[in-house]
Amino acid sequence: GGVSDGVVKIGVLGDMSGVYSTGFSGDGAVAAVKMAVRDFGGTVLGKPIEVISADHQNKADVASSTARKWIDEDHVDMITDLTNSAVALAVQKLASEKKVITMATGAATTALTGKDCTKYGIHYGYDTHALPVGTATAIVKNGGKSWYFITADYAFGHSLQDNTASVVKSLGGKVVGSSDVPLATTDFSSYLLQAQSSGAQVIGLANAGQDTVNAVKQAHEFGIVEGGQQLAGMLVLISDVKSLGTDIAKGLQFTSAWYWNHDDASRKWKAEYEKFSNGAAPTFPHAADYSLTMAYLKAIKAAGTDDPDAVRAELGKMKIDDFFAHGGTIRKDGLLVHDMYLLKVQSPKDGPWDVAEVVREIPGKDAFFSLADGGCPLVK
Amino acid sequence: MARTRVTQTVLWLLLLGFVLAAPAVLYPVFVMQLLCFALFACAFNLLIGFTGLLSFGHAAFFGGAAYVAGHALTVWGFPPLLGILTGTAFAAVLGYVVGALAIRRQGIYFAMITLALAQIVYFFALQLPFTGGENGLQGIPRGHLLGFIDLNRPLAMYYFVAAIFMAGFLFIYRIIHSPFGQVLQAVRENEPRALSLGYNVDRYKLIAFVLSAALSGLAGSTKCIVFQFASLTDAHWQMSGEVILMTLLGGLGTIFGPVVGAFIVVALQQVLSSIGSWVQVVIGATFIACVLLFRRGVIGEIEKLLKISSI
Amino acid sequence: MIRLILAQGMLGLNNGVFYAMLSLGLAIIFGLLNVVNFAHGALYMTGAFTALILYSYFGVWIGMEWLHIGFWPALVLVPLIVGCFGMLMERFMLRWLYGLDPIYSLLLTFGVTLVLQGLFINFFNASGTPYPGQPAALRGVVNLGFMMFPKYRLFVILFSIAVCLAVWYVIERTRIGALLRAGTENPELVKAFGINVPLMVTLTFGFGSGLAGLAGVLAAPIYSVSPLMGADLIIIIFAVVVIGGMGSIMGAVVTGFALGLIEGITKVFYAPAANTVIFFLMVVVLLVRPAGLFGRTR
Amino acid sequence: MTRTTTASSPASSPASSPAATAAAPPLLRIRDLHAWYGESHILHGLDLELNEGELITLLGRNGAGRTTTLRAIMGMVDRRTGSIEIGGEEFISKPAHRIAPLGRIGYCPEERGIFASLTVGENLMLPPAVGEGGMSLDEIFAMFPNLREVQGRMGTRLSGGEQQMLAMARILRTGARLLLLDEITEGLAPVIVKALGSAIRRLKDKGYTIVLVEQNFRFAAPLADRHYVIEHGKVIDRIEGAEVEASMDRLNHYLSV
Amino acid sequence: MSDYILETHDLQVDFGGFLAVRGVDLKIARGTIHAIIGPNGAGKTTVFNLLTKFHAPTAGRIVYNGTDITHWKPAEIANHGIVRSFQISAVFPHLTALENVRLALQRRLGVSYHFWRSRKVLQSLDREAMERLGQVGLQGFAQRRAVEMPYGRKRALEIATTLALEPELMLLDEPTQGMGTEDVGAVTDLIKKVSAGRTIVMVEHNLGVVAKLADAITVLNRGEVLAEGPYETVSKDPAVMEAYMGVSAEEASA
C-alpha cells in the first residue's frame, strides 16, 4: 500500500512544437493536467503530486526513450497525453511491460484498445471508430456516396480512413481512391487534384490539426469546392475551425468528444481553464486531459495506494461522470466509453469561440465499438 | 615516441575503465547509447579521417541496419547475435552499392552523392511495408544471447553492448594500423601518385567505404536491440550530420577522438533535453564553434598540446 | 488522364520554380566561392519568416498594430534583409575557411542551419503558420482549360523564370561574372589586378542568399511558413545541382524546372515515389555523365 | 596628387634615357623593404630604383627573394615594411587592390595565373584598365598571333607557352606603364623565348618601364639597362647594362651559371 | 622480343574538335633514353598523358612489349612496369621517406588489402627500402617526413620511390623544370645513373639536359612528328631549327 517513492508523478508526453501542439497537445494539455492537480488539492494520500512534461516531436522513438527514462530513472507513475497514435502505441506497450499506467488522449487509433491493447493502457476521450460514426453517417445520408480519402500516412490516418470507409460502405456508399500524405505536409495541391479527378462526391480528410487546415484552405484556393465536391474533415477541432475562418469552414460537420457551449458545467470549466492558462481557450483533448487526471487521482485515493494494479482496477470500477464525460466507464480493454457529439459550424453567437452548434448527441454505446468487436486479446 | 605511448596507454585504460564501471554510476541505457554512437562515429572516422572521404549519408547504414536487424529479430525470430550480424551484413552490401556509385566523384560531390543516395534509403525506410513507415519497428525483442543469457536483464544487456563496442573499436584500430591502412593514408595524401605506383585507388576507397558502412551497421543494429526500436530518426540526414559533428568535435583522423566526440554530443543532448528545441541551437552553435575555432577537435588539440600524433 | 498529367505538370513546374531559384543561388555560391552552402534552405526559410514577420509581427513590435508590411514591399525588403544576413555570415564566419577544404564550409553552414531552425522552432513552433499577406490582385483562379490554377502561382512561375534568366545572363555573359569566377580561383591575383575581391565575395554571397530569401517570400503564400520548410528542400536542391552539374548556372535553372515537372508527373502514376524520383535520376545521371548534365569537367 | 605628373600614356611619352631623367624622381623607388610570409622573414631591407622607361632585371639563385620582391610591391605578402614609392607617392600601406590602379602597374605572376574557369577571351579582358593607352586587341594579336585562334578555349587548356603569352597580353591591354614580369621565359621553347625577347624590346621602345625577374640571363642581358643581384632578400650588387661584359666573372660567381 | 619496348601507331586525340595530337608514331628502343621536345603547344604533355592513361586517345594504338595497352587503366600499366613521374614533386608528404619508398615495395608482398593484419608485416621491407634510399643519397633522411625535406631531396625521394617499383619504362615529365642550375646537374646525373637496364622517356625543354642524356629525340610540332633521330642530326635539321630554335636555316649556316 501507500505511495511509491513518496510522490505521485504524472508525465505529460505530448507534441509540444509540431502540428498537434496547438489544439491537441502542447502547453494547453500541460495546463489542463496541472489545473486538475490544483483542483484536486495538490496532494493525494498526503503525498505531493508532481507533473513533468516533455516533447515527443511526433517521433515514436523519441517518445519511447523518454518514457523509458521517465520510468527507469524518474519513477513516473502515469503517462498521459500521447497525442499521435504511433507515439501512443509505442509508449503504451513499453509502459505496460514495465507496469506503468498510460492514459492516452490526443491519440485516436482504435488499435490502442483493440489488437494492441494492454493491461495498463487506457484510451480516454475518442477514437477513430467514434469519429466517423457521427460525421460520415450524416454526410452519406445527405447523398455523399462516393468518397476519396486524403490520409495522414501513419497509424492514425490509416485507422481513421479504414473506420470511415467501413461506415461509408455499410451505408451503401463507396470509396473510389485515396492518397497517403506524410505528416506535416504543407502543399496538398497535388493530392487534391488527384481527388478532384477521381470524381468523388466527397473528399474525406483522414488527418488532423494543421494538416486538415492546410488541405481545406488549398481546396478552396484551387476552386475544388466551387467545382462541386464536398470536403469532410474527419477529425476537426474548434481551433481548426477558428483558424480556417467560419466562411471557409461554413457548413462543415464534425464529430467531437465535447463542446464547451453544450451545458453549464462545460461553460463553467472553460471559464476556469481560460483563467488558469492566461486566456487560451480549451479544446476537447484539453478537457479530456483534465478529466482523466481527476479520475486517476480519485482512483489512487480510493485504492489507498498508487500501485498500478490497484489503481487500474479502481479505474475500471469507477463511473466517470463530470463536465467532460457523461455516463462514462473504462472498459477492460482500456477504452473510455462516453457520449459524443456531431457539431456543425456556425457563425459565432456566444463569443469568438462559439463556432459550432451541437446537431446530435451520439450515445457512447453507438459511438464506440463493442468490447467483442475490438479484438483486444485481454478480452477472451 | 615515448610520450605518444604513455598517452595512448592512459587513454586505453580510461576507456576500458569507463566501459567496465560506467553502469554502476550512470543510467545503463544512456551508457549503451553512448557506446553505440561512439562506435558509429569511429566507423565514420575510418572513412573521413583515414581515407579522406566525407560521407554525408552514413545514417543510411546506421538506420538501415537497425531496420534489417529489427526485422530479423522480430519477424524471423533470429537470436540477438545473428540478428546483429544480419544488420551488419546488410549495411556492408548497401555500403558496396552506395560506395561504388559515390567514389566516381570526389570531395564535395562525393558528400552530396552519398547524401542523395542515403535519401533513397530513407525513402525505402518510409515506404517499404515491413518498416512500419512513420511508426518504425517497435518492440524488438532482446532475446537470449547464445540461448541462455537473458538480455532483458539490464546488466547482461549492458555488457553485451560493451563487448560489441570494444570488439568494433579494436577492429577499427587494427584496420588503421594494417598494410591496408598504410595504403589508405597514401591515397589520402596524394592520390595520383598512389595511382602511378600501381595502387587501384578506387578499390581501396571502396573497401574502406564498405568496412565503414558495415561497422556503422554494427552500431545501428546494436542500438536497435538496446532501444528495442528502429525508426526513421536513425536513417534521417540529420543523423548523418550528427555523426560528423561527433567525429569533428573529437578530432578527425584520431583514434580516440570520435569516442570523445560521441560522448560529448550524446551527453549534451541528454543534459539539454529539457530545454526543447534549444538543443538544436546549441548543437548547431557547437558545430560552428568547432569548425571556426578548433578544427582539430578535442583529441587533436591534446595531440598538439603534447606534440604527439596518432592517439 | 491527359488533363491530370497536365495539371500535375503545372503543379510540378510550380515546385520547380523553387528548385530552380534555390539551386541557382547555390550554384552561384558554389561556382564562384567554392562553398557548399548547406544553409541555403535555412535562408529560404528565413526569407519566408521575414515576410511573415513583416506582415504580422513587425507592426506589433514597434507598437503600431495597424502596420502590415505586405507582399510587394516584402518582395524587395526580404531579399535585402536575407542578403545582409548572408553577408554577415560570409564576413564573420565563412571568410575564415577559405583556402581550407570546402568540406569545412559545408559543415559550418550545416551548423548555421541547425541554429536557424532551432531558433525559429522556438519562437514559432515546428508546424506551419499561414502567411496572410497574399496580395489581393493575385487572388482567385485562372482557367487554364485543363485546370483551375491560382493566379498567384502563375505569377510565381513567370516571375521566377524572369529572375533566373536575368541572373544567368549577368553571370555567364558579362564581365561581372568573369570577374567573380576569376576571383574564386585566384583571389590574390585578381586583387593584384586592382579589384576589391573580399568585397566582391561578400556581395556575391549576399546576392546568392538574397535569391534564397526571394524564393522564401514567393513561397510564403503557397506553403505555410514553417521552420523545416528549407530542411526538406535543401537535399532535393543538392540533387538538382548534382544532376545539373555543380556550379553550372544554366544547369541549375533548367534542371530545377525540369525536375519539378518530372516530379509532378510522377505523382500521377505513383505518388509516393515522387519525392524520390529525383534521387533515382541523380543516380542514373551520375552513371552516364558523372559531371552532371551541364557540368564541364575542368 | 603627384600622379598627374606621371600619368602620360606610355605610348606617347618619349623613351627617356636614365641620364635625361636623373633630375626627375625615379618612377619606382624601394627603400629598406622587408617582407614576411607568416613567420618567415624573406626580404631583409631591399633597396632599388627605376626611372621611367628603364628596364631592370632582378637576378639571383632560386629562393633569393626575387618573386617576393614583386609580390611585395603588389601587396601580395602577409606583411611588409619600409618604403615603396611609385611616382613619388608612398604605397607601402595601400591595400592590395588599390596598388595596380594607383600605380598603373601590370603584374605577370610566376605561375602565370591563367584562370581555368574562364575562356581565353575572358582571361584577356579580365584585368580592368588602369590608365589610358592600353594596347588594342589587334595590336595584341599582332604581337602574339597564337592567341587569336584559341580565344574560345578554356584558359588552362592552353599549352604552357600559350598561357605565358596570354598572361603577358592581358596586362598590356590595361594601359599599365610599369610592368612586373616574373620568369616569363620559364618552360618556353627557344622560338617563343625569341619572340618574347623582341616583344619586350618593342615594349621598351614604346616607353614602358619594366622589371624583369629572370633565370635566363642570356635572355635578359641584351634587354636590360641595369641588373640587380639579390641574395637572401637583399640587393648585393648592381651592374649597369653597359658593364655586363666586364662583370661576367662576378655574375658567374653570384649565379653559378 | 621486339627491339622496341613501346610503340604508338597513328595516335590521335581530339579535344572537342581540336586535334592536339594527330597521327603520332613513336618507337622507343629498349634500354635507351628517349626525349620528346617541341615548341609550346606541340602536344608533348598530351602524348605523355596518353601514354600514361590520363587521357584516352580518340584513335590509334599503344603497344607495350608486344601487347596492346591502349585501353588499360593507370594502375594496370603501373603493375606492368610503366611508371611516370610528375611535374610537381609527387611524394606522400606526411609519411617518412622510408614509408614513401616502402609503399612502392609493399605491393609485391601481396598484403596491401589485408586490413586485418598488423602493419608490422611491412617491416620485412625496411632493409630494401633503406638500400633504395641509399641509391639516391637519402639514408640520413629515412625517418624524416617528406614535407620537411628540401625540394631537391623530395625530387630524389620521388625517383627512389619510382625505382623501387623496378620499372622497365620510366616516363619523366620535365624533370628539371623550376630547378636551379646546381640541382639540374644533380638530377641529370641521377637520371643517367638510373637509366642503366631500363628505358626512359622524358619531356624536357632544357636542351643542355637533352643533349647530355638523350639517345634519341622526337620533335613534335602542332601535334605531329617533325623529326626524329639522335641529337646531332635533329639539332641540325632545318625544319627543327625553324620551328623550335626559332632560327632560319640561313641564319644557322651563317
Ligand SMILES: Nc1ncnc2c1ncn2[C@@H]1O[C@H](COP(=O)(O)OP(=O)(O)OP(=O)(O)O)[C@@H](O)[C@H]1O
Ligand atoms: N608563400 C610562402 N610562404 C612561405 N615562404 C615562402 C612563400 N613563398 C616563398 N617563400 C620562401 O621565400 C623565399 C624567396 O622566394 P621567392 O619565390 O621570392 O624566390 P625567387 O628568388 O623568386 O626564386 P625562384 O627562382 O624559386 O622563383 C624562398 O626561401 C621561399 O621558400
Ligand SMILES: Nc1ncnc2c1ncn2[C@@H]1O[C@H](COP(=O)(O)OP(=O)(O)OP(=O)(O)O)[C@@H](O)[C@H]1O
Ligand atoms: N584537355 C584539353 N582540352 C583542349 N585542348 C587541350 C587540352 N589539353 C591540351 N590542349 C591543347 O593541346 C595543345 C597541346 O598541348 P600540350 O600541353 O600537350 O603542349 P606541350 O607540347 O606540352 O606544350 P608546353 O611545352 O608549352 O607545355 C595545346 O594547344 C593545348 O591548348
Ligand SMILES: [Mg+2]
Ligand atoms: Mg621566383
Ligand SMILES: [Mg+2]
Ligand atoms: Mg607541357
